Amino acid sequence: MTPNLQTARQTETVFRTENLNIYYGNFLAVKDVSIKIPKHCITAFIGPSGCGKSTVLRCFNRLNDLIKSFHIDGKIYYHDQDLYSSEIDPVEVRRQVGMVFQKPNPFPKSIYDNIAFGPRLLGYKGDMDVLVERSLKQAALWDEVKDKLKESGTAISGGQQQRLCIARAVAVQPDVILMDEPCSALDPISTLKIEDLLQELKEQYTIIIVTHNMQQASRASDFTAFFNVQANDKGQRTGYVVEYDRTEVIFQNPMQEATREYVSGRFG
């Protein structure tokens, strides 16, 4: 597996993993991931369920720290800092690496307070109204909610809630936005809106998106990592990266037969 990352090398690398193994207790969940995430690109993680895409994604903002039995070996570098070194404060990591979850999860607060939550945590001193408006505009939600900023963030539609969550993530001006199947609970129109949004967001942010939707990966992403899963003789299923390359290579001319079968829908 020697991914052709000519283009990736031309831009700066945001995340670099080296022989990353992820464990829950003794169970090896994902093995030997060595990938580079380029700056201001959209990188998609695709693959069948249970192959560890989300697990890898959640390592990048140390959200897996919440799971007690979780540990890794190998390295993850974020702009050449060892992300899992004991000097790193996970809270600071999460302030620079934002996240949008599978299920829209706005706080049970007003739309305004949902956006203002992150900046307030960071002690933002500027004009909050301006920041809320700018964040909602970036998430293409401003026109739909500008007259009901005081209403609850849970009272709007699912697609709007997910864009609210994106607005909430961009409000703290992160460096990276991680998205864990952000469209899986949404209808096709909302999905398209969010995909359009991704193209605008990548001008400012580095985006990593986990998706089950192959068309979404091929339409929206610049790079694609195909994950697969293999079972050992005890029946434990371990995920690994089959192939990682530019999206058009993965979808049109992949090097691995397994990738070709998966992206063409003949997987199994």
Add this chain to the structure above:
Amino acid sequence: MTSQEFASNVLPRRSLKRVPSSPRTLFSAVMTVVAFACAAIALIPLISVLYYVIINGAGRLGPDLFTQLPPPPLVKGGGFGNAILGTLLTVGMAAAISIPFGVLAAIFLSEFARDTVVADWIDFFTNVLSGVPSIVVGVFAYALVVVTTGTFSAFAGGVALAVLMLPTIVRTAAESLESVPNETRQAAIGLGATRFQTTIQVVLPAAIPAIVTGVMLAISRAAGETAPLIFTALFSQYWAKGVWEPIASLSVLVFNFATVPYKNQQQLAWAGALVLVGMVLITSILSRWATQRKR
């Protein structure tokens, strides 16, 4: 044999029409009646309590009740203003003690120690505490406060009621915190909130309506308690001068006056019961109103 023949042979097509005399319909009708009757019977105690309290107590309702002191035997008139004030004072002190302890304990159980051995044990002892008879709690508060301070007092009554309220508050608050979805916590943590910020700014506000309901429930339970107050707050014929002396309360007043042979006192006992029920009712309604408005 085609599949259609097969199906019609084994399971003949049934009519979709309702058959009122079929055993299934009859059974359903009978059970509905039985369930309704049981629900009605369960309401009888509540309705008869309310009926008796209103019939016997409403006659004495008036401003005197709230402004006058309890009369000596064979004297007409009077009221129990000091007992209402005393109940409010002791319950208020109990709430001031048990709400912070209870809610913080619930936060610890639900947010910081969930699924740990410590949490299991605290949970277990909370359940044990809620099963301790209220009179035992009264004796405990007697030993703890009355004996050490050398006097029956409103404060001792407040401590006894606080111990009674604590398990209810801990359990309802922990349950309401646990019912806040984990996605909400992850959203806050994903934005770079610390655990403390997540709890205080996101989880607790989301759980507040349910916590308020639990607290109100505990308060209205405590307001009616008599046994723990007999050992601690005792009773007083006079207006309270402070929290460090015996104080009157509605429940003890009802207990005292209901058992004496004087007509006027018995009437006051009924009126006291009515006011007590009314206070509990108002608390419940307020808590419902507060919870619904939040949503």
